[in-house]
Amino acid sequence: MVYTRRSKKLELQAAKVNTTERSLAPADEHFIWSTERKIALFQSMINRKPAGINKHINMILIKTDLSKRLGMDVPVKEIWRFLNAHWDLTKADRIELPPVFMIKKPFELPKTEEWMKLIKEEGELIDAREKRDAEAKKQARKARKARKAATSEVDLTTLKNVTIMVDRLDDNLFAHLLKKIKK
Numbered sequence: 001m002v003y004t005r006r007s008k009k010l011e012l013q014a015a016k017v018n019t020t021e022r023s024l025a026p027a028d029e030h031f032i033w034s035t036e037r038k039i040a041l042f043q044s045m046i047n048r049k050p051a052g053i054n055k056h057i058n059m060i061l062i063k064t065d066l067s068k069r070l071g072m073d074v075p076v077k078e079i080w081r082f083l084n085a086h087w088d089l090t091k092a093d094r095i096e097l098p099p100v101f102m103i104k105k106p107f108e109l110p111k112t113e114e115w116m117k118l119i120k121e122e123g124e125l126i127d128a129r130e131k132r133d134a135e136a137k138k139q140a141r142k143a144r145k146a147r148k149a150a151t152s153e154v155d156l157t158t159l160k161n162v163t164i165m166v167d168r169l170d171d172n173l174f175a176h177l178l179k180k181i182k183k
Helices: 008-023 035-044 055-070 076-086 089-095 113-173 175-182
Strands: none
Touching: 035 055, 055 076
């Protein structure tokens, strides 16, 4: 086991982080992080770090995926609060510093005809994929309903057959008693 001695400066920094975390605690307590929600959040965070240069883009992706998984709109603010309450994201940002060779320059997307055509084609591909996925989901739903209906019909038919068989058995078992009673 390795023991380290914390300097006074580090202790002050840790205290500062803890007060920052408390200030980020949810103001309204209506959003509760259940185990199911936490698992969905961690699954949404796979391959997406809410740290570094792309943290806000990744957070949008995390929020979108998490909202789909839970079937409800999860505010980004709540996700940030949860993450800040459990981890020191400022240190994660420092670890994820951009490479030294990266130079910031003003950037604007080209407005050429070729670029606009490329954007349109990509948009059409995305629309086609979404339409195909929606159709596949619709077909899967229909197949599930058909399987359920078929199972229900089989169950009802089986139940009717068993009932008829039990009635016949009862009649056969008690037939000799019925004859004695009638005499």
